[in-house]
Amino acid sequence: MNRATSGADRVVVLLLGLALVAGGGWAVAWAQGWLPTGWWQPDTLNYTGLPSSLVDAPWWPWVLLLGGVVLFVLGLAWLLQHVRSRAVGSLSLPGEPRGGTLVLDGAALGNGVAAALEDAGRGVVGARGKLVDEHGRLVLDVTAGVRRDADLREVGRLCDEIAAHARRTTGRSDIACRIRLRVAPRAAPRARVR
């Protein structure tokens, strides 16, 4: 979900909330007779349905169809914004190859960083990574499993080294990096000597 979708969600929810507070507040005051003099306060609220001139008009079904299609497309687009994949397929690399361009597969970069963390044998027991587009910024998103007794400083140093090497390898300094450390579940109980 990008920032625009998140903002749209908040604005729509906020407007709906404020409308309910205003409408509900007025209805409470109306039902209890608390409305000041001069405010609109009918004896009963009557809704008598859609005017027959509207429902019986020959163009009514077409307007309904058009409105339905517009709402369907709008709802679908809004929904897809929440679920669309953020994975980046390929990454262009700086350089001047003869007659071509340098392109690195986004998944390969993620897998490579994950494999490097795992192979270093410094507390990381498993890792996976991917390159994603996050609010228009490239982010190398890695999850690394660490042992419960892992030295966090050592793992942190390792992450810095691998990220530095990824930067040199790609030549791209605009990629941000986020490595999540996941603590492996509790190991089998150890015998304790007393």
Place this chain on the structure above:
Amino acid sequence: VSADSTADVRTPVDHAGGQQSEDASGDTLPAARVPRSAARAGWLGVLLAVAVLGLGVLAAYDATTLLGWVDAEPVGTPVLDTDLGVRPDTATTVLAVALVLLGLWLTWSALQRSARRGARLATSTGVWITYGDLERLVNGTAEDVDGVVSAHTAVSRRRARVSVQMTAPEVREYVQVAVTERLSALQSPPRVTVIGNPGHDDGGEAR
């Protein structure tokens, strides 16, 4: 140049066989922010999007029945065409109060800022760990201290509260030191509070 499925980003250290050599802190990838938990407005947005989509389907269905393309009765139009009268009575008040409460909850949800999911390590690039994983880590640290029977931890941004069952009073201090040292790898370590309770090791696994 195209990589197959795994780009080789192993450091020279790895190629050389495991010795640590370079300090990468100055020239590493910049840190991305620690993610925040999904805002409630996001889930409400999904529900509203589905509602809008459903409304569109209903309107289009009604239109096709009214145009005679589908041999069925319209569903939405008769509902819109129903007479409705609302009186200022108790039932209306109750319903209106419910709507106000729902509106307040929606407003609060829209303005609520989602919380960070974890804490950053003191590294140059972005390395983070969830509070739940930190609790597991701290539990392990506390339980490794001699004299601790069991430990339970709650970690938040500012505070780590460790409850331990221990066999001697001085163990509390050892746990405090061990946990504080463990959490010092974080960029902003939380304040550590250790609560010691007398406990007895039933010796379940040590026979």
